[in-house]
Amino acid sequence: MRQSIHHLVIKTPSRGLHEITQHVLDWVSTQGIATGLLTIWCRHTSASLLVQENASRDVRTDLDDFFHRLVPDGGAGRYRHEEEGPDDMPAHIRAALTQTQLSIPIENARPVLGTWQGIYLYEHRTSPHRREVVLHLIGEAA
16 A cells, blocks of 8 residues: 655636646656545635536536625625635635545546546635645555
8 A cells, every 4th residue: 555645736816716637637647556545635715626527618607607696705794704805705605615625536547537527626716826735645556
């Protein structure tokens, strides 16, 4: 049994889904683990992780639009926590409704993703951020 850990830094330009699939695939391919489990962990409370369709940009746009309607930005006393701007508390709520951790099986030294599935860091703040995602891989050597 082997295990590896890696810290992936993602610079997000703004709110939205930012695909990190290739970064993850590239790292996993160098670890020499044929069968196992990949855990992906987001170290932030105003960003999250999703596995979502990566073929149509409209899916990401529709998800953003949905979350904007579901959890609108603050201002005018909408939320108690407004010290960090009108997008901060909604970002925390959106992160609470999504996930900060993913578990993906590894088979034949690759994450077992469906044909149209991609891995995304979902930035919930409107301004650019530097986000850290931790990859932990455990399994049997190739």
